[in-house]
Amino acid sequence: METKALNLSHLGEIEALVRIAFAKHIGIPDPSSFESGASFASRFEVAADGAFGTFIDDKLVAAIFCTGWGSFGFFGPLVVLPEYWGSGLAQTLIQKADQFFEEKQVELAGLYTFSNSPKHLALYQKFGYWPKQLTALMSAVVSTQDATAERQSTRFSLLDTEAQSSYLAAAKQLCNGIYKGLDLSSEIKALATCKIGDTIFIEKDGGTVGFAVCHYGHGSEATSNNCYLKFAAACDQEQFSRLLTECLKLSSEVGTTHMFAGVNTARHEAYKTMLGSGFKMQAIGVAMLRAQHDGFNRPGVFVIDDWR
Numbered sequence: 001m002e003t004k005a006l007n008l009s010h011l012g013e014i015e016a017l018v019r020i021a022f023a024k025h026i027g028i029p030d031p032s033s034f035e036s037g038a039s040f041a042s043r044f045e046v047a048a049d050g051a052f053g054t055f056i057d058d059k060l061v062a063a064i065f066c067t068g069w070g071s072f073g074f075f076g077p078l079v080v081l082p083e084y085w086g087s088g089l090a091q092t093l094i095q096k097a098d099q100f101f102e103e104k105q106v107e108l109a110g111l112y113t114f115s116n117s118p119k120h121l122a123l124y125q126k127f128g129y130w131p132k133q134l135t136a137l138m139s140a141v142v143s144t145q146d147a148t149a150e151r152q153s154t155r156f157s158l159l160d161t162e163a164q165s166s167y168l169a170a171a172k173q174l175c176n177g178i179y180k181g182l183d184l185s186s187e188i189k190a191l192a193t194c195k196i197g198d199t200i201f202i203e204k205d206g207g208t209v210g211f212a213v214c215h216y217g218h219g220s221e222a223t224s225n226n227c228y229l230k231f232a233a234a235c236d237q238e239q240f241s242r243l244l245t246e247c248l249k250l251s252s253e254v255g256t257t258h259m260f261a262g263v264n265t266a267r268h269e270a271y272k273t274m275l276g277s278g279f280k281m282q283a284i285g286v287a288m289l290r291a292q293h294d295g296f297n298r299p300g301v302f303v304i305d306d307w308r
């Protein structure tokens, strides 16, 4: 048995393992139908050193992805081939995540998991992660009419290098105001490098007041024909609502049929705004944090993310 860092050459094996493990846990007969079309390729662009796997006889039997967003980090998905469940393989990989967070100087670590699974909660509690608030995984239908409305956002992919740098700095500043040291630069850059979606920015009085990292298309984390909002942040409720509208416009413009986005329900106003904007709940999970505080999972925070 060998546990080591994974790279892009392992992608096929990782994705097959993810589908087999989750299909078994959820009870889906055909693993290939789980999150069909979604890819983890860009995770290697976001954090080239954030994936680890365990091999037995050269076969990948367990894997984990770790992500650092500045001062905040999370791991997931974590998967073990069903015939090895209960053998301690997940715990070896969680220790790898611990090392990753330490190296990246992540001060707040978290994860998303099944809120109704004693096994999952007990496993993560052993490493100091405690169940906090519910995270709602939501989706909205994208109307073709959304594309006809005039776009009031700036697309990162259409900017020159100098302008991209200033928008990256603006996103960093906005996130820093939400949670000190929170930094989504790696996600924004990865999306542009891999060409698997776009990041949009909205402005007010000449300043950036919101941005959204939208995955879509082949090779992205979005399922087939959908747009997946990996992260979005706005300074207040009005701008958050505006940002959602702009995301729907982009989703329609690029031909997707549904938009998926997760939100921590402790971000009460953000959650309510999404419900009011046509989002419906698809699934519920729980955010677990290794901290005595709630990080940026609190009222008054206008952020979308789900840490899967």
Ligand SMILES: CC(C)(COP(=O)(O)OP(=O)(O)OC[C@H]1O[C@@H](n2cnc3c(N)ncnc32)[C@H](O)[C@@H]1OP(=O)(O)O)[C@@H](O)C(=O)NCCC(=O)NCCS
Binding pocket: 021, 022, 025, 076, 077, 078, 079, 080, 081, 084, 085, 086, 087, 088, 089, 090, 091, 092, 112, 113, 114, 118, 119, 120, 122, 123
């Ligand atoms: C969740 C998953 C990764 C766990 O992997 P695993 O290799 O079986 O986990 P481990 O054997 O390392 O650890 C499980 C621990 O939880 C404990 N546990 C299991 N059920 C428990 C329960 N009901 N109450 C308390 N502890 C429990 C086990 O006893 C074990 O601890 P121990 O070694 O001290 O006895 C694996 O089941 C999986 O791939 N599931 C499908 C995909 C998934 O759900 N991924 C996680 C998404 S967040």
